[in-house]
Each structure stands twice: as C-alpha cells, then as structure tokens.
Amino acid sequence: MQKKLLTIICLLVTPLLLLNTPCHAIDSATISVVFSSDMEAYHQAWEGLNGFFRKNGVALSVSTYNLTNDDPETVCSRVKKEKPQLILALGTKALRLLKMRIQDIPILACMVINQYDLGQANVTGVTMSIPTSIKLEWISRNIPQEKTIGLIYSPETAELATKILQDCKNFGYNIIAKKINSGEKIAEALQGMGYKIDCFLMIPDVSIYFPRSIEYLLMEGLKKRFAVIGLSSFYTRAGAFASFDCDYKDLGRQTAGMAMKIFEGKSLNEIPSESPYKATFSLNLLVAEKIGIKLTPSTIREAKEVFSR
Amino acid sequence: MRISIINKITFLFILLIITLSASMGIYSLRYGKQALISEFDDRAKTLINSLAIISESPVLFRDTEMLSKIGLGALSQRDVVSCEIRDANDNILFRKGTKNKGCVQEYTAAIQTEKIGDNVFGEGLILGAKERKLERIGKIRLTFSLDNIRHKLKNIQWVMVLIIVIGIMIGSISIALMVGFVMGRPIKQLIVDTRTIAGGNLNHVIPVNTTDELGSLAAAFNQMTKDLKISQERLVKAEKMSAASQIAAETAHEIRNPLTVISSGVYLLKRIVHEENPLVLKTIDQMEGALYRAANFLNDLLNFSRPIELKIGLGNINNMINSAIDELAESVLSGIEVEQKLSDNIPEISADFGRLKQVVLNLVKNAAEAMGEVKSKKLKVESEKEGDFVKIIVSDTGKGITQEQMAHLFEPFHTSKKNGIGLGLSICKRFVEAHDNSRIEVESELEKGTRFTVFLSM
Numbered sequence: 001m002q003k004k005l006l007t008i009i010c011l012l013v014t015p016l017l018l019l020n021t022p023c024h025a026i027d028s029a030t031i032s033v034v035f036s037s038d039m040e041a042y043h044q045a046w047e048g049l050n051g052f053f054r055k056n057g058v059a060l061s062v063s064t065y066n067l068t069n070d071d072p073e074t075v076c077s078r079v080k081k082e083k084p085q086l087i088l089a090l091g092t093k094a095l096r097l098l099k100m101r102i103q104d105i106p107i108l109a110c111m112v113i114n115q116y117d118l119g120q121a122n123v124t125g126v127t128m129s130i131p132t133s134i135k136l137e138w139i140s141r142n143i144p145q146e147k148t149i150g151l152i153y154s155p156e157t158a159e160l161a162t163k164i165l166q167d168c169k170n171f172g173y174n175i176i177a178k179k180i181n182s183g184e185k186i187a188e189a190l191q192g193m194g195y196k197i198d199c200f201l202m203i204p205d206v207s208i209y210f211p212r213s214i215e216y217l218l219m220e221g222l223k224k225r226f227a228v229i230g231l232s233s234f235y236t237r238a239g240a241f242a243s244f245d246c247d248y249k250d251l252g253r254q255t256a257g258m259a260m261k262i263f264e265g266k267s268l269n270e271i272p273s274e275s276p277y278k279a280t281f282s283l284n285l286l287v288a289e290k291i292g293i294k295l296t297p298s299t300i301r302e303a304k305e306v307f308s309r
Numbered sequence: 310m311r312i313s314i315i316n317k318i319t320f321l322f323i324l325l326i327i328t329l330s331a332s333m334g335i336y337s338l339r340y341g342k343q344a345l346i347s348e349f350d351d352r353a354k355t356l357i358n359s360l361a362i363i364s365e366s367p368v369l370f371r372d373t374e375m376l377s378k379i380g381l382g383a384l385s386q387r388d389v390v391s392c393e394i395r396d397a398n399d400n401i402l403f404r405k406g407t408k409n410k411g412c413v414q415e416y417t418a419a420i421q422t423e424k425i426g427d428n429v430f431g432e433g434l435i436l437g438a439k440e441r442k443l444e445r446i447g448k449i450r451l452t453f454s455l456d457n458i459r460h461k462l463k464n465i466q467w468v469m470v471l472i473i474v475i476g477i478m479i480g481s482i483s484i485a486l487m488v489g490f491v492m493g494r495p496i497k498q499l500i501v502d503t504r505t506i507a508g509g510n511l512n513h514v515i516p517v518n519t520t521d522e523l524g525s526l527a528a529a530f531n532q533m534t535k536d537l538k539i540s541q542e543r544l545v546k547a548e549k550m551s552a553a554s555q556i557a558a559e560t561a562h563e564i565r566n567p568l569t570v571i572s573s574g575v576y577l578l579k580r581i582v583h584e585e586n587p588l589v590l591k592t593i594d595q596m597e598g599a600l601y602r603a604a605n606f607l608n609d610l611l612n613f614s615r616p617i618e619l620k621i622g623l624g625n626i627n628n629m630i631n632s633a634i635d636e637l638a639e640s641v642l643s644g645i646e647v648e649q650k651l652s653d654n655i656p657e658i659s660a661d662f663g664r665l666k667q668v669v670l671n672l673v674k675n676a677a678e679a680m681g682e683v684k685s686k687k688l689k690v691e692s693e694k695e696g697d698f699v700k701i702i703v704s705d706t707g708k709g710i711t712q713e714q715m716a717h718l719f720e721p722f723h724t725s726k727k728n729g730i731g732l733g734l735s736i737c738k739r740f741v742e743a744h745d746n747s748r749i750e751v752e753s754e755l756e757k758g759t760r761f762t763v764f765l766s767m
Binding site: 037039041091092093111112113114128129183184186187188204205206209210211212213215216231232234245 | 365366369370371372422423424425428429430431432433434435436437438440441446
C-alpha cells in the first residue's frame with residue numbers, strides 16, 4: 001500500500017499532534033451531517049470521520065440529511081432546531097446552503113474544493129484541493145523536461161489561477177494562462193497556446209470543463225504533445241497524462257481531527273482550514289508514450305493507478 | 310334481354326374479384342406509400358440526427374473546416390438539396406444548396422452538448438459527478454427533395470394498377486371457365502332433360518353424376534317424373550275402369566233382357582221338339598250353351614260394374630269349396646287331376662259365401678285354362694287356418710305367369726287368353742278385398758305352375 005501511496009509533503013505536524021490529543025477529554029458529542037448528494041466519495045469521507053471517533057471512544061449522536069432527497073429548507077430548520085455541537089457539511093452544495101442559513105453553529109466542511117467557500121466566521125474545514133506546489137514538485141521531479149505550463153481559467157477561478165501562477169513562478173516554470181468565459185472558448189484559448197506549452201494544468205472549473213471541452217483538451221494534448229494533468233483518476237483513464245487524487249477516508253479522518261478540537265472547545269478562529277495531508281497520483285502510460293514522456297520505473301511503481309494497454 | 314343464371318353468377322364473381330382486387334390494390338398502394346414515406350422520414354431523421362451529433366464539437370469549437378466537410382457530406386446524400394448549420398445565436402456557420410428545387414421537405418435538428426449540471430460544483434468534476442444538462446449550441450437544417458419519392462410512388466402506382474388489371478383478367482377468365490364447367494354444363498344438361506320430360510317422355514331418366522345440389526335436383530326430378538308417371542297410369546286406369554264399368558253396366562242391361570227372352574224361347578223349344586230329331590236337339594243344346602256363356606259374360610260384366618254389396622252370412626269354407634268344385638267337375642275339370650286338401654279345423658266364418666264361391670270358381674277355371682296345353686294337369690285346392698286368417702289355395706301345374714303379366718294380372722280387361730275378356734281375376738280381387746282385412750296373393754313359376762292364395766280374415 002505504501003508503494004502506491006505517495007506522501008508528498010506534510011504541511012504541518014498537526015496530524016501527529018491531533019492523534020496525540022487527549023481524546024478522553026470528551027466522551028460524547030452531537031453532530032448533524034448534511035450530504036450534498038449520494039456520491040460514494042462523500043460516504044467514504046463520513047466513514048473516515050465516524051471511524052475516527054469510534055476509535056477514540058467518542059459516542060456521536062448523529063442526525064443525517066441528504067440534499068438529494070431532503071428539502072434544503074427543511075434540513076436547515078431541523079438542524080437549527082436540533083442545535084448540534086457541530087454541523088458537518090459534505091460537499092460544496094451542503095456547505096453553501098448551511099453557511100448562508102446558519103451562523104450560530106460551527107460548520108465543518110469536508111469534500112469542498114474552493115478555499116474561499118470556507119471564508120465565514122462559523123466555518124472551517126478541509127478542502128480536497130491538492131496544493132499546486134505538490135503537483136509542481138512532482139512534475140519537476142518526474143518530468144524535468146517540462147518547462148512551460150498552460151492554464152485556462154474563468155472569472156470564477158481567477159483567485160485560484162493567481163495562486164497557481166505564483167506557485168509556478170516559485171518553481172521556475174513559464175506559464176501561459178488564458179482567461180475565458182465559457183468552455184466553448186477553450187479551442188480558441190488552446191490555439192493561442194499552440195505548441196508552446198509542455199504541460200497543462202486542469203483546475204476544477206465547471207464553467208470551462210464539460211464532457212466535450214474535456215475531450216477537446218485531451219485530444220489537443222495528444223495532438224500537440226503536451227501533458228495534461230487532470231483532476232482525478234477519471235481523467236487519467238480518459239486520456240490525461242497524470243492526475244492527483246486524495247484518499248477520501250483520509251480526508252474524513254483529517255476533518256475528524258478538526259471536529260475534535262471544536263468539541264474540546266477551541267474557537268474556530270484557532271482552527272484554520274486545511275488542505276489534504278496526502279495525495280496519490282495516477283498515470284496513463286499510453287498517453288505518456290504518445291507524447292514522448294519517459295517515466296522511471298520507480299515513478300510508475302509509486303502511482304496508485306496506472307492505465308496502459 | 311335474357312341473362313342466364315351462369316352469366317349472372319359469373320358476373321357476380323367477377324364483380325367480387327374486381328372489388329377485392331381494387332380494395333387490396335388501394336390498401337397495398339396506401340401501405341406502400343406510407344412505407345415509402347416512413348422510410349424516407351426515418352432516413353432523413355437518422356441522417357439529420359447523426360449530423361447533429363457529429364456537428365457538436367465543430368459547432369462548439371467553431372471548426373468551420375469540419376462543418377464544411379459535414380455539410381458537403383450531407384449534400385452528397387440522396388435527396389438532400391440544401392444544408393444549413395447555425396450556432397445558438399442563429400449565426401450561419403455553413404450553408405449550401407438550394408431550397409427552391411421542386412417539392413421539398415425540411416428537417417431540423419438541434420445541436421446539443423452535455424454540460425455539467427447546475428448542482429455540480431468543482432468537486433463534482435473531480436469526483437466524476439453524473440449530473441448533466443443538455444445545452445442547445447446550434448441547429449442543423451436539411452432540405453430534402455421529394456421528387457425522387459414521388460417518382461417512386463408513381464411507379465408503384467402503375468405497377469399496382471397493372472397487377473390489379475392482370476389479376477382481374479386472369480381471375481375473371483378462371484372464374485368464368487370454372488363456373489361454366491362446374492355449374493353451366495350440368496345445368497344445361499338438366500334443362501335438356503327436363504325439357505325431354507316436359508315433352509311427355511316420362512320414361513326419361515336424368516343422369517345423377519354428382520352429390521351436390523344439382524345432383525339432388527336431378528334426383529328430385531327423377532322421383533317427380535316417376536311419381537307423375539304412376540299418377541298418370543293410375544288416372545288412365547281409373548278412367549278406363551270408369552268407362553268400362555259404364556259400358557259394362559249398359560251392355561249388360563241391354564243384352565240381359567233379350568237373352569232372357571231367347572233363353573225362355575230355347576227352353577220352350579227344347580220341350581216341344583221331338584226327341585227323335587237329334588239334329589234339332591243338338592242345335593238347341595248348342596244354343597243353350599251359347600246362352601249360358603253369354604249369361605256368364607253378362608254376370609261378369611255386372612259383377613265388375615256394380616258396386617259391391619256383401620251379403621254376409623255364417624258358413625263353412627270347405628262346403629263352399631266342395632260346392633264350387635262339384636259345379637265345375639264335368640264342364641271344366643274333365644281331364645284334370647283334382648286334389649282337394651281341406652283342413653278340418655277351420656271354423657265357420659262370416660262372409661259373403663256367394664261371392665267367395667264366385668272367387669273359387671274363377672280361380673279354378675283360370676287354373677284349368679292355364680293347364681290347357683300341358684301334359685300333366687294337376688289342380689290342387691286347399692284350405693287351412695293360419696293365425697287370424699283362413700286360407701284358400703288354388704294351385705296348378707300350368708305354364709305359369711311371366712313377370713310382365715304378373716304386373717297387370719288383376720287389372721280388368723287385361724288377358725292373355727284368346728277367348729277371355731280379362732275380368733275374372735279382377736273380380737276375384739274385388740270380391741276378396743271387399744271383405745275386411747282380406748287379400749289375394751299369387752305366386753308363379755314359369756313352366757311349373759301358379760298358386761293363388763286367398764287370405765280371409767276371421
């Protein structure tokens with residue numbers, strides 16, 4: 001298992017500290033859990049969090065809601081009525097609903113992508129956005145010949161794009177970034193980049209990426225021989241060169257650590273939002289071959305998923 | 310104008326064939342037209358939908374080169390006369406061909422692309438959320454010429470008409486021939502046969518060759534002719550009898566009185582003529598004989614013509630038979646071996662013994678005459694009791710009766726004898742049948758003899 005998992009960086013020593021926190025200080029807690037949808041990943045995260053509390057002997061009194069079936073208004077009013085010690089929002093949809101309606105109960109977010117969604121006094125959590133620095137470090141280590149990175153973003157992801165630009169500069173990469181308003185312009189944007197880029201970083205922007213635009217991007221990558229770094233292993237399977245993923249149970253456990261702090265009475269101001277501790281990656285060897293990237297056997301071994309013939 | 314039944318049936322069948330063929334033709338034509346239009350429609354829809362799908366990326370990413378290829382490819386398809394591709398803002402991305410070329414039909418399809426659903430956020434892209442929405446990004450319009458399909462329809466129409474006409478002709482001829490052969494011939498034959506019968510030939514028999522209605526009709530005709538013939542014969546016989554009775558009655562009446570006078574004269578003459586003149590005596594005897602035969606003849610005529618009024622009395626059959634045999638012993642039965650076998654256990658019965666005696670006399674005379682030319686002349690008279698009947702049997706060893714004679718044996722004035730008038734057996738039958746439940750039967754074998762049996766009810 002360790003072979004497949006790549007521990008890129010430990011940003012903080014917090015996890016160790018968390019594990020060593022005297023959990024026995026509390027033995028029960030009330031929590032309301034709101035799922036954005038029925039996606040398996042949300043359930044995995046919840047399983048990780050719940051398992052953490054079971055392991056530490058904390059009995060959770062849980063009320064669960066799912067926005068796939070439950071009416072958002074009803075969910076909010078019930079949660080308000082229950083007044084739990086903590087609300088766990090799984091996914092952006094649940095988080096955006098809860099933070100808009102509830103300001104007097106701590107909200108802990110998990111499985112959200114944007115850092116700015118966590119920007120409210122009663123909200124903190126763990127994003128699933130793997131830091132660009134991790135990705136760039138991996139790129140520089142495994143495909144050092146890549147020098148110019150392409151990026152397309154929309155006004156919605158401008159903030160994230162700025163951060164990526166900064167990170168690229170820090171790592172000494174050239175970057176060609178284009179801002180577009182919709183996915184239809186991706187062709188035009190990629191045309192402008194032409195054969196100048198060696199690598200393309202996808203960002204989670206729903207206004208740019210949809211099936212056809214993703215397909216177009218992947219095809220262009222093959223055609224113009226640049227390595228597309230996708231958003232998850234789905235993209236690698238579809239034709240991206242590589243993608244970074246995080247383990248959703250780990251995310252749940254990481255979120256549980258923050259929840260524990262809240263139960264212990266720490267102020268939310270003292271608990272900043274976090275990025276995933278761990279990241280894994282997947283590789284598409286067919287694409288690598290097609291675009292002329294040679295990977296070392298150790299890199300291939302480290303990959304969690306490898307797609308080949 | 311007279312139209313024969315065969316022609317009427319044939320006409321009806323032909324009318325039926327025409328109606329059926331025309332209905333089937335119209336139905337087939339409609340079905341064919343619908344199928345053709347449906348096929349055309351399916352092809353057009355399949356083509357335009359396929360084009361809409363393959364145009365998605367080129368429209369989305371403004372790949373005019375690809376759109377041009379798609380458009381030209383569409384125009385190369387059969388019946389496509391124009392192709393137009395527009396984006397979501399109705400800007401023309403490709404247009405070629407002409408719409409004003411005869412009769413046309415337009416088909417339009419939306420070009421759509423799948424977008425991520427409104428409820429999917431950034432993490433949905435990472436997690437592979439399935440929620441999608443379809444967004445219209447343009448449309449494609451194809452114009453199809455209907456000339457080709459019209460031409461095809463016209464061809465189908467002509468072929469169908471031709472098939473129907475040929476079908477009607479062949480069907481009509483076949484039906485005409487079949488009706489003529491199956492029905493016409495037997496009907497014509499039936500007409501000829503019935504005309505023959507209507508012409509008076511009641512002996513004509515219509516051949517019954519089939520078991521169908523015509524066969525039944527022929528059989529019914531034959532039966533009718535047979536019945537008619539029997540009725541006619543009976544009628545003739547009845548008329549003959551009536552006329553004969555009338556003549557007999559009048560003749561007997563007119564002759565009887567003179568005969569009585571002559572008979573009285575002969576009787577007186579015989580008494581006054583001297584016995585020494587044998588020639589005169591002989592002549593008188595001959596006259597008496599002639600008078601006797603004439604009286605007998607008159608009696609027969611009267612018996613035949615008068616209505617029968619039985620004089621019923623109680624008596625013994627055997628006595629009556631003996632009396633009759635005795636009466637004929639010398640005159641009729643000379644040279645004939647007579648055997649009498651009369652049963653002792655016959656009770657006395659009620660009957661008209663005078664008439665019955667006349668019956669026995671007639672039967673014995675008849676038997677004697679039948680044995681006129683045979684060598685062995687044996688007459689046997691029997692009586693016996695059988696159930697409710699008393700039987701009188703008179704049998705001879707004569708020449709017998711032919712089948713033809715047997716059929717008319719009891720008919721009046723029917724005789725095979727040279728001197729007879731054919732009333733004897735007829736009178737016998739009348740007298741016997743005048744008694745309740747009584748009858749007379751005859752059995753005969755050629756060259757062996759004849760046997761008459763009288764059944765008298767007790």
